[in-house]
Amino acid sequence: MTTPTDIIEVVLARIRQRGGRATPARRLLLGALIDSARHQTAEDLAEAVQARAPEVHLTTIYRNLDDLEQMGVVDRTYVSHGPATYHLASTSHGHLACEHCGAIADIPAEAFLSLAETAMALHGFAISPGHFAVPGRCANCQ
Amino acid sequence: MTTPTDIIEVVLARIRQRGGRATPARRLLLGALIDSARHQTAEDLAEAVQARAPEVHLTTIYRNLDDLEQMGVVDRTYVSHGPATYHLASTSHGHLACEHCGAIADIPAEAFLSLAETAMALHGFAISPGHFAVPGRCANCQ
DNA sequence: AAGTACTTGCAACTCTTTTGCAGTCCGGGT
DNA sequence: ACCCGGACTGCAAAAGAGTTGCAAGTACTT
Numbered sequence: 001m002t003t004p005t006d007i008i009e010v011v012l013a014r015i016r017q018r019g020g021r022a023t024p025a026r027r028l029l030l031g032a033l034i035d036s037a038r039h040q041t042a043e044d045l046a047e048a049v050q051a052r053a054p055e056v057h058l059t060t061i062y063r064n065l066d067d068l069e070q071m072g073v074v075d076r077t078y079v080s081h082g083p084a085t086y087h088l089a090s091t092s093h094g095h096l097a098c099e100h101c102g103a104i105a106d107i108p109a110e111a112f113l114s115l116a117e118t119a120m121a122l123h124g125f126a127i128s129p130g131h132f133a134v135p136g137r138c139a140n141c142q
Numbered sequence: 143m144t145t146p147t148d149i150i151e152v153v154l155a156r157i158r159q160r161g162g163r164a165t166p167a168r169r170l171l172l173g174a175l176i177d178s179a180r181h182q183t184a185e186d187l188a189e190a191v192q193a194r195a196p197e198v199h200l201t202t203i204y205r206n207l208d209d210l211e212q213m214g215v216v217d218r219t220y221v222s223h224g225p226a227t228y229h230l231a232s233t234s235h236g237h238l239a240c241e242h243c244g245a246i247a248d249i250p251a252e253a254f255l256s257l258a259e260t261a262m263a264l265h266g267f268a269i270s271p272g273h274f275a276v277p278g279r280c281a282n283c284q
Numbered sequence: 285a286a287g288t289a290c291t292t293g294c295a296a297c298t299c300t301t302t303t304g305c306a307g308t309c310c311g312g313g314t
Numbered sequence: 315a316c317c318c319g320g321a322c323t324g325c326a327a328a329a330g331a332g333t334t335g336c337a338a339g340t341a342c343t344t
Contacts, residue, residue, distance in 0.1 A: 021290060021341045042332080057293050062332065064291095078222040080274055081301090083331060096267045105267060111260035115276070118253035124281030125238045125247060132222055134257070135273050139266030163310050163321060184301080199324050204301065206322095223332090225300060 004034045011073055020067070025049070025056045029064050039077060039085035039095070039104050075130040079104070089130070097133035100141035104133060146176045153215055162209070167191065167198050171206050181219060181227035181237070181246050217272045221246070231272070239275035242283035246275060 008030045012022040032040070032048035040048075046061045065086055068074040075089045079097045085104070094112055096105040112129040119125040150172045154164040174182070174190035182190075188203045207228055210216045217231045221239045227246070236254055238247045254271040261267040 016342085019290080023291065023341075025292075055293075059294080059333080060292060078220065078277075080220040081226065084223065096261055096265060096269065098267075099270065099273075105265045107261055107264060111257050111264075114256040115253050119238055119249055119276070119278065122249060122253075123238060123247045124284075125240070125278055126284060127238065127276050127278035128241065131241075131277050132274065134261070134269050135220075136261065136267055136269035142266075142268060158311090161321080165310075165322065167323075197324075201302085201325080202323060 004031060007034055011068075011071075014071060014073075015067075018071075024053060025060050026064055028053055028056065029061060029068075033074060033086065033088050037088060039087050041083040041085055043083065045086065077131060077133055079133045080135045092130055094129045095133035096138070097135050098138035098141055099135045100137060103138050103140075105138065107134075146173060149176055153210075153213075156213065156215075157209075160213075166195060167202050168206055170195055170198065171203060171210075175216060175228065175230050179230060181229050183225040183227055185225065187228065219273060219275055221275045222277045234272055236271045237275035238280070239277050240280035240283055241277045242279060245280050245282075247280065249276075 008027055011030055012026065015026070016022060028049040029045060032045050035048065042058065042061050042065060045065070046056070046058045049056050049061065065074060065076070069076050069086075072089055074086050077085045077087070077095055079085060079095075079102075080099065082102070092109045094107045094109060096107055097103070109129050112127065116127050116129070119127050150169055153172055154168065157168065158164060170191040171187060174187050177190065184200065184203050184207060187207070188198070188200045191198050191203065207216060207218070211218050211228075214231055216228050219227045219229070219237055221227060221237075221244075222241065224244070234251045236249045236251060238249055239245070251271050254269065258269050258271070261269050
C-alpha cells in the first residue's frame with residue numbers, strides 16, 4: 001500500500017529532479033496535506049505544520065503551495081470571496097460551496113462534462129473543474 | 143423602448159420603496175453599470191462615476207454595489223484570485239475566465255443545467271450559476 | 285570538505301474590501 | 315416652503331489574504 005511517507009518521498013523525488021531540495025518545511029507541508037485530505041486554507045496548513053515546527057513561516061507555506069500547484073501536486077480551489085483552499089490533486093473532483101454556511105461538498109468531475117463540452121463548442125475554452133467552487137445553497141440553508 | 147434613464151428610475155423607485163433615497167452617486171453608478179454592460183470591477187465603476195463626479199468615493203461604490211446585489215439588481219462574479227466583477231442581473235448567464243490572459247467569456251445559463259441537476263441529486267445543493275467564473279484556458283492560450 | 289544556488293525567516297508592502305465616525309442631504313410631514 | 319430624522323457620503327484607518335526583497339541558512343553536487 002501507499003503510506004503517507006511514500007507519497008511524500010515520491011513528490012520530493014520529483015522536486016529534486018527539477019533541481020529543488022527536500023527541506024523539512026516541505027516534508028511537513030506534504031504531511032499536513034495528506035493527513036487531512038480535506039480543503040484547507042494556507043493558514044490551516046501553516047497551523048498544522050507549526051504544530052511540529054513552530055518556526056516555519058506562513059510565507060514559506062504560500063511559496064511551497066505555489067510550487068506544488070505548478071507541479072500539479074495540489075489543486076488550489078477558489079471559494080467565492082474567501083481564502084483559497086488546497087488539497088492533494090490525486091482525486092479529481094469539483095466543489096460546491098454554500099454561500100450561506102460555507103460548507104464545501106465534493107461532486108464528481110463527470111458532473112462538469114456537459115458544461116465542458118458547451119464551453120469548448122462555443123468558445124474553444126477548456127475549463128479546469130478542480131480549480132474553483134460552484135457557489136449556491138446547500139440543502140440545510142435553502 | 144427602455145432607455146438607460148428608464149432603468150435607472152425603475153431601480154431608484156424600488157430603492158425608495160424600501161426606505162432608501164435617490165442620490166446622485168446611485169444614479170451615476172447605475173448609469174455606469176448600464177453604459178458598459180460588461181464585467182467591471184468596483185474600481186472600473188468608480189472611475190466611470192468619477193469621470194462625472196470626482197468626489198464620489200470608492201467606499202460609496204462598494205456600499206451601493208452591496209445594496210444593489212442584495213436587491214438582485216446586479217450580480218457579483220468572483221473571478222479566481224482577482225477583484226470581483228459586477229454587471230446588471232438582467233441577463234442571466236455564466237462566465238468563463240481564462241487563467242492565463244484573464245479574458246472573460248459569457249456562456250448561456252443552460253450550460254449549467256446538468257451540473258445543477260447533479261448537484262441537486264447528490265447533495266440537495268442549489269447552484270447559483272451567475273455568481274462565479276469557471277476558470278480554464280481560452281482558445282488563444284491553450 | 286567546500287561551494288553554490290535553492291530556501292527560509294522576517295519585515296514591509298500590495299491589493300481589495302470593510303468599518304467607524306462625523307458631517308451632509310433627501311424627502312415626508314407640517 | 316421649511317424642518318427634521320434618518321439615510322448616505324467622504325475620509326481615514328484597518329482588516330484579510332497574499333506577495334516581495336533581502337540577508338542568512340542549508341541541501342546537494344563535486
